[in-house]
Amino acid sequence: MREVVLTEPGDFAEWRRAARGLLAGGVAPDEVSWRGSAEGASLFGDAVAAAPAGRLSLPRALVEIAERVICYRDPEVPARLYRLVWRALHDRQLLARTTDAEVAWLRGADKAIRRDVHKMHAFVRFRRLGEEAGRESFAAWFEPSHRILRLTAPFFQRRFYGMDWAILTPDARAIWHGEKLSYGPGGTRDEVPDSDVVEDQWRTYYGAIFNPARVKIDAMRAEMPKKYWKNLPEAQDIAPLLAGAEARVERMREAAVSLANPLTDKWRTRVPEELLLDDDVKTLDDVARAVDRCTRCPLYCNATQGVAGEGPQTARIMLVGEQPGDQEDLQGRPFVGPAGLVLNEALEEAGIDRTRLFLTNAVKHFKFEPRGKRRLHQNPTTGEIDICRWWLDKERALVQPDLIVTLGASALRGVTGKSASIKAMRGAVHELAGGTKLIATIHPSFLLRLPDRARAAEEREMFVADLALARKLAA
């Protein structure tokens, strides 16, 4: 029987040195007895010679877990870990065998350590010692369940770089002076001041943020176990807060509704915006404001905003699309999404300057179906198009274009009031009542949806040709 004496419980480096020696010597787990130095000197058995480490390869994840689990406060840990690394030498899949009892123990211990680490990150409470040369110093007393100081100290270093601090635990202490993290022997609670100047503020906050109407003691205890309470300044207030909760709620319920605060009228300086009557709409700016407040159909309920047309009032060509898409809805401008990009390219190819067009949509609010993190565009119904024609007509009346280009069937319906076939109308110039010319073509988003490349190129060419015709007509 080999015997290993570990002088520093929880020291991974020491355990690893010993374990490497044993593994290199081919010593099976049941031939080793692991002892802590407190358990007395080794009486029997052969001490382990520091055998050359040789080439040992262990799964990295296992080494990482072992580094944490060595902190677990249980005398069996060094032996259990050795058994696991021994098995891992021959079984690379060991950690994945979650149903194996020893692996399950390892995972359980690791979980306990990680929880303890997390709780230490949360529940350490520093108390101020003083300030020297503009640098404040603090100290904390903490009693973790396991020997985790070395696992947690780097976190506090990263977080509190700009101040000096020490964390004392019964096993060890960690000290930070702004340059190097150092460790020392365990301490006692009375080495740390028993109060801090802002503790009153903290306890005031703790008492005020608690809502007496929703007491859930078990939920609190599950996350903040009682064993930590004695080092949390706010914990002394839990009992009195709970004792007073019921009465506070009762008082709330009984309190008669008092008269409105007389200051109300002074503060409430603003009257709700006067609603613009639809008939007051005299300019394109009025249209934009009024469209945004439009409630003629229910689409406004879910869309971000109404998106009115955009462009100079003097524009000779008016381009009418279907409705705002996701990007248009967010930005409040027409044709700024993917279809807008396609349109821009096509316009450029056709030799049309976008800034000289009036761009708008048949329907002013985005209609969509939420699907996870996206909004799927939905075609507007003829009803929605017809209701929204009110706004399209206003825009037409204000801009009075010579030529309207409708993009897609919804746009065609919006302009003509009738459902006609684009296919039948395409390529020709039509005349609307009042003499305005009309060209009907497809919506650029149609080009985005075509999976067949050759077909898409062909359709795109036709689309550019339609736009070029528009340019010629308006010239």
Add this chain to the structure above:
Amino acid sequence: MSTKPILEKLAVLADAAKYDASCASSGTVTRDSTGTKGIGSTEGMGICHSYAPDGRCISLLKILLTNFCIYDCRFCINRASSNVERARFNPQEVVRLTLDFYKRNYIEGLFLSSGIIRSEDYTMEQLVEVARILREEHRFQGYIHLKTIAGADPGLIALAGLYADRLSTNVELPTEAGLQSFAPEKKSATIRKTMASVRVSESDAIDAAKSRLIGKAKPPRFAPAGQSTQMIVGADAARDDDILQTATNLYSGYQLRRVYYSAYSPIPDASSDLPPVRPPLMREHRLYQADWLLRFYGFERAEIMEGASGGMLDLAIDPKLAWALQRREAFPVDINRAPREMLLRVPGLGTKAVDRIVAARRLGKLRLGDLAKLTASVKKLLPFIITPDWRPGKLTDSADLRARFAPPAEQLALAL
């Protein structure tokens, strides 16, 4: 300006902030004070530094800059017509408190909200100023969550996102009608526009980061922990279905990281048309469960509502179980063969358990005893699964299946 001592202001302005549900400090970028030699770090995962007796975590210093407000939202303790005690911090006081608390490891950072004073823009400027002082003058690296003021200038929102980890705009009430009757000054369109400007700023920042020239410094990230919102549950007549409908719209439209559901809590000096009841905590809990199903379990809202009745989720059993009981033809599911998506639909299996099952079954067939090591409770799974040593037989279709899970009636009364 109020001249109360800081302790009194803190009591008033923390009390006023306690109705806001969110207190998370997770999901942001990793940074620490090593490089800046200042104070503070965030490591992606939030830390709850304390818990209030109401079971809610205290992660951030959650306060209002002021509880004076020109709005008169009836569900709100700080509404203009309320007789609540008022106070106002100046930005320096909030900075001082945040740093003092942070250095003692009481908090992860600051969650700052405010009543609306003077104007939306003025209020937003004040909030941004606090964050600016913390970040620029004190090199504070901790977490900052700013409540955006709906209707504030998009330029201010864009600035806020440079300092804050998270921005949130509360929708408060899930329906247009609810807002109209309870919050006359608030318009859901204004709220959505503010959310949209956060999202637009977010994607602008991402585009800028993508298109930067190699070697150029990274542009600052815009609100890396994303945006969130809160809805009050139980103050108005909105049904769970309406609430989830609004939530799905918000998730899809503005890429919200979280929607918080806050059971309407009776407030002192309440407006007389609000329920003076205990907060509907179980309803709030079920909504959170449904929200999880939407985001992590591949459920659609309509599916969740299959297990509901009259647009309201079942209070006695969780929404996944409620759905499964309506869809028994989909069960039992073979633990060793079913695709991940289907395992996620088994009542009692969470995402972690499913991941463990999928990993473990690659190495060999899982039996009931193995499952016990991978999940919290096998008993709950029995009617819905098949393993080599278990078949539920008639159990899946048994008429009293719901009763096996639903708690006895008297326990329901103790939902608190």
